[in-house]
Amino acid sequence: MKHANISIFIPHNGCPQQCSFCNQNRITGENHQPQPEEVAALLQSAAKQMGERVQNAEIAFFGGSFTAIDPDYRLALLKIAHAACETYGFAGIRCSTRPDAIDDERLTVLKQYGVTAIELGAQSMDGEVLLLNRRGHTAKDVENTARLIRAYGFELGLQMMTGLPGDSDAKAMKTVERLLALKPNTMRIYPTIVLENTPLCDLYRAGKYTPQTLEDAVSLCAKLIPMIEQRGVKLIRVGLHASEELENRVAGPFHPAFMELCRSAIFRENVLKALQARNDSEVTIDVDPRMLSVALGQKKENLQHFSKHGYTVHIRPDASLSGGTYRLR
Numbered sequence: 001m002k003h004a005n006i007s008i009f010i011p012h013n014g015c016p017q018q019c020s021f022c023n024q025n026r027i028t029g030e031n032h033q034p035q036p037e038e039v040a041a042l043l044q045s046a047a048k049q050m051g052e053r054v055q056n057a058e059i060a061f062f063g064g065s066f067t068a069i070d071p072d073y074r075l076a077l078l079k080i081a082h083a084a085c086e087t088y089g090f091a092g093i094r095c096s097t098r099p100d101a102i103d104d105e106r107l108t109v110l111k112q113y114g115v116t117a118i119e120l121g122a123q124s125m126d127g128e129v130l131l132l133n134r135r136g137h138t139a140k141d142v143e144n145t146a147r148l149i150r151a152y153g154f155e156l157g158l159q160m161m162t163g164l165p166g167d168s169d170a171k172a173m174k175t176v177e178r179l180l181a182l183k184p185n186t187m188r189i190y191p192t193i194v195l196e197n198t199p200l201c202d203l204y205r206a207g208k209y210t211p212q213t214l215e216d217a218v219s220l221c222a223k224l225i226p227m228i229e230q231r232g233v234k235l236i237r238v239g240l241h242a243s244e245e246l247e248n249r250v251a252g253p254f255h256p257a258f259m260e261l262c263r264s265a266i267f268r269e270n271v272l273k274a275l276q277a278r279n280d281s282e283v284t285i286d287v288d289p290r291m292l293s294v295a296l297g298q299k300k301e302n303l304q305h306f307s308k309h310g311y312t313v314h315i316r317p318d319a320s321l322s323g324g325t326y327r328l329r
């Protein structure tokens with residue numbers, strides 16, 4: 001059964017400042033702080049709709065810094081979520097937070113109320129990038145907090161961004177290496193999108209910030225994804241979820257199927273390497289039918305790419321292949 005999150009957004013609550021790029025109201029499409037009784041009703045209705053699938057669903061407090069919100073409000077939400085796990089059988093509770101908003105006391109409470117996973121917004125492990133983007137914490141904070149989360153036995157999630165002011169491809173790769181050294185269970189990568197009412201938007205309008213192009217962001221993420229997956233870390237998401245608010249973004253490399261673009265670029269590079277290692281200029285590739293669109297690329301751009309390099313490539317679905325595999329004939 002497929003995993004699902006019942007996301008409860010607590011936009012900006014608990015954040016001591018506004019990071020350069022962040023406008024949670026636009027990212028999450030929410031600006032309402034949910035009250036415990038609303039959360040209880042939402043979880044009851046989600047459980048009813050999901051039936052047995054509830055066992056694969058986690059209650060997720062996202063959109064702000066959950067461990068930095070008012071302790072009484074946090075406790076009230078935790079009690080509701082914990083009771084919903086006991087009553088309806090949700091698989092667990094996860095939350096996202098800042099690297100400087102975790103300590104023994106807070107972790108003890110999260111543990112007591114059944115939180116299973118904590119996702120830290122690390123964003124970058126480069127001091128200059130953190131400073132320029134008003135993160136208000138250091139790379140050392142990320143390392144110390146990640147270790148503490150693991151020591152308490154929580155599942156550790158780490159989130160990073162690409163294309164922030166002061167960042168570069170080399171710094172992003174270094175960030176991935178340093179985050180992987182912290183042994184996360186899951187990771188997410190978010191290319192920077194310029195949203196209204198953010199300091200980053202002011203910089204962009206003043207001509208002092210150039211966002212990544214879609215092509216650059218895909219090309220970088222196509223390098224980062226294998227680094228992460230080859231280490232056995234589950235990549236939960238690459239690119240922001242499509243939402244009505246993001247339709248009104250100011251600039252940046254948003255695409256509703258961003259991950260598919262990356263997978264397609266990874267396939268293209270791997271196949272090109274394999275073609276260059278052979279003598280044939282015309283090759284047929286059998287692919288798992290579920291990855292046909294990834295293999296072909298948007299508007300069949302992969303075929304054009306191979307052709308530009310002097311190869312005629314035919315891509316055929318083959319029902320005997322599964323798990324995203326393919327075979328060059």
Ligand code: SF4
Binds near residue numbers: 012016023
């Ligand atoms: S800490 Fe997270 S939620 Fe808060 S302003 Fe920064 S990016 Fe946004």
